[in-house]
Amino acid sequence: MKKINYVIVPIFIFCGVYATLDLTGILAYAKKSAKKSESKNVKLQNEIDEMKQEIQSLKKETKQNPIEKEETINGTYSNIEKIAGQNFKYTVKIYGDIWTSSLEPELFGEPEYEDGIVKGKDLFDNSGFFKQGYVYNNTVQIGRFSATKN
Numbered sequence: 001m002k003k004i005n006y007v008i009v010p011i012f013i014f015c016g017v018y019a020t021l022d023l024t025g026i027l028a029y030a031k032k033s034a035k036k037s038e039s040k041n042v043k044l045q046n047e048i049d050e051m052k053q054e055i056q057s058l059k060k061e062t063k064q065n066p067i068e069k070e071e072t073i074n075g076t077y078s079n080i081e082k083i084a085g086q087n088f089k090y091t092v093k094i095y096g097d098i099w100t101s102s103l104e105p106e107l108f109g110e111p112e113y114e115d116g117i118v119k120g121k122d123l124f125d126n127s128g129f130f131k132q133g134y135v136y137n138n139t140v141q142i143g144r145f146s147a148t149k150n
Helices: 023-064
Strands: 008-013 017-022 075-083 086-095 098-105 112-119 122-124 131-136 139-142 145-149
Touching: 086 139, 086 145
Parallel strands: none
Antiparallel strands: 008 017, 075 086, 075 145, 086 098, 098 112, 112 122, 122 131, 131 139, 139 145
16 A cells, blocks of 8 residues: 655635645644643643652641640649548630639538639749649649549
8 A cells, every 4th residue: 555645635725725734734733733732731641740759748647647746734724622621623724825723512511712824834934933833634634622524
């Protein structure tokens, strides 16, 4: 079979003027454009594949080294303390850099209140110079009283 290198196609242009068109040149241009397009698609696909691999490695790294969730000490801590045969409800509330505590008798007597400032996990008086207590895990300790986070 013989290969056709050059094809002439008659085309009618305005007012019946007769012209010819080289289809092989058009086909060559179309092939060249297709190759460029294919080359761009291959490059884009390679970039996408690289990004997918990077995402997978980041997922593996995150699973191996999970981000430690910063535990906040904010919240309410409470306990029932027995003093001289009477029950007292001991409550400490910590929010941001402020803490308050109350010791309320179950039967008779006046409740006692304290407050201060928080530095890290340490509780200080209002001046910030005298440490009153601290928070460890889910427990707050102020003086001889302790309470667990609710």
